[in-house]
Amino acid sequence: MGDIANTLAIKRWWQFRQNKSVWADFLKAKYCPRMHPVGKKWQPGNSQAWKHLLWARDKSEYCIQWNINSGSCSFWWDNWTKTGPLAHTWSSFINKNNYRAKVQDFIVNQRWNAHKIYKAIPSQLALHIMSIEIGNEDTEDYAIWSPTEDGNYSNSSSWNLIRKNRYVDNFINKIWHKAIPFKMPFICWRMFSSKLPFPRAWNNANASTQDRIYCVCCHDPQLESMQYVMVEGKAADCLWKAMGGPLGLIHQHSPIRSIFSNWWNTKPENKIHILMLQATPVLICWEIWKSWTSCKYGDKNKFYHYKMVNQLLMRRGQMYAKKVESLRHKIRCNPVHWEKPATGMVKLNTDGSFFTNTRKAGIGGVVRDEARDLIFAFSVLVNCSSNNQAEAAAVNYGINW
Incomplete structure (x- = not known):
């Protein structure tokens, strides 16, 4: 049950980051009026619901990646470089003048402003940013959920993200x-x-x-x-x-x-x-x-x-x-049917029986062509000493005919 509750908390954080509801706007206005939600810390007096939401942030924020279009996402706090928020790895470059900077501040005429980027961050990271493609400037930046192939959030992906796989003996x-x-x-x-x-x-x-x-x-x-x-x-x-x-x-x-x-x-x-x-x-x-x-x-x-x-x-x-x-007996039915001979051939089917008590034997058989028409049939009493001899005598009689 705990994993289910945590999965739904991650879903709420995803909805909060999408900023598509009055609920999300209310939480941002109450808890993050001057600070980005990714950099906000829980403080005494905040609600338990907000505390649980921040726990979900720490577990899932790196899975929320942003595709750049107009550059409306945060330069330091949103994961638009696909390597995590820049504020987590390059916090020493943040100051009071640029901590609210947006990505669009580093874009000029749908191109990266190389001079401004190299001035704000280290050169090795600047090379990576210069290789990021910029989309349509008339479209807002949008978030994608990286654990899924289509970029849409799913509870199953967040479940796999947080659940603890126990050792199975x-x-x-x-x-x-x-x-x-x-x-x-x-x-x-x-x-x-x-x-x-x-x-x-x-x-x-x-x-x-x-x-x-x-x-x-x-x-x-x-x-x-x-x-x-x-x-x-x-x-x-x-x-x-x-x-x-x-x-x-x-x-x-x-x-x-x-x-x-x-x-x-x-x-x-x-x-x-x-x-x-x-x-x-x-x-x-x-x-x-x-x-x-x-x-x-x-x-x-x-x-x-x-x-x-x-x-x-x-x-x-x-x-x-x-x-x-x-347990139940397993009944198997094997169909048995007569197969016609090849063209120009005939088929002989025989049978023989022997009665041990009376020492009497009988043989019989039929001959048919490829059209299943009866050509010859026989039923004869013979002298035999076993059932196998009766069977052999029936075959011999039919062949000699």
């Missing part, structure tokens, strides 16, 4: 899935952001024995850390192997991020397999987290490995059942 985005309850990937997001309440600083080598915290997931407690509880502990090792073993995934004591990547980078076979590879690591971390919090803050005193495995299988089964129910 595609790895984090993969933990979210519509088939997984929100609370489960949310815990994984906190885990990858190091925002779970696992001790880090206290379990270092310099900490005393009393200050160290030991895990509750093993019969032989070890120093507690997120890596140990989620990956290396007895309970975690049991869950990762039980869920990944049938899928051909070997559990290693790698960083948790690498384990997730190993699951997600496995080549899937179908849509159910895709869901299984994406969701199972999230479910495993959820079960470990739930048991850890029950032992840490609840009434449990140990992890029940087999119960955790059963819970995982049940959750995964429910998820896959919903996915399977949403």
Whole structure:
């Protein structure tokens, strides 16, 4: 919402600079009676609306460029050189006699007054100004919005001008899935952001024995850390192997991020397999987290490995059942039609059948020309021992005819 409000503030500044409304004339008369708006500073007592407008000026004024016609724009404060207002880079050349100068003061007979320009500004800038084309003297100078190709203002261009593009972590985005309850990937997001309440600083080598915290997931407690509880502990090792073993995934004591990547980078076979590879690591971390919090803050005193495995299988089964129910058979219809032979040729179509119980076989076929006219047809009982022999006998009979 803040970016939207700032975008509209830039739009108001653009309208203000165009000077095509009573509102713009009122603001200039109230806040800038003796000073150009580009050089005006906010002062105590000015309204918040004017303060926000000046913020928009600082963000967008360099995007407002002026095309020279009659030279009515400000020489020092308007961006008519396409390099920014001259007052921002050459303020030392401004004095009380020329700070209100207009561009038309440096134009004589639709040409630049070289002598006056070289006297007012440095020579390297004067060369650039002399190369600027002068338009029709009967037309007022007009502003263009440089971020767009046609020079007209658009909210989308100012939005792109001020919005803050945040870094998108595609790895984090993969933990979210519509088939997984929100609370489960949310815990994984906190885990990858190091925002779970696992001790880090206290379990270092310099900490005393009393200050160290030991895990509750093993019969032989070890120093507690997120890596140990989620990956290396007895309970975690049991869950990762039980869920990944049938899928051909070997559990290693790698960083948790690498384990997730190993699951997600496995080549899937179908849509159910895709869901299984994406969701199972999230479910495993959820079960470990739930048991850890029950032992840490609840009434449990140990992890029940087999119960955790059963819970995982049940959750995964429910998820896959919903996915399977949403699948629909894809019906494909392949049209089959008879294609006529080339001119001067005929086509033979045959078929054969064999009944295993009665050991009887029958063959049949038709012959047609390029006009689809029937030339010959046959239906004959034969002696065969299989369906393939019946098919071959039908072709042989038609060819010999």
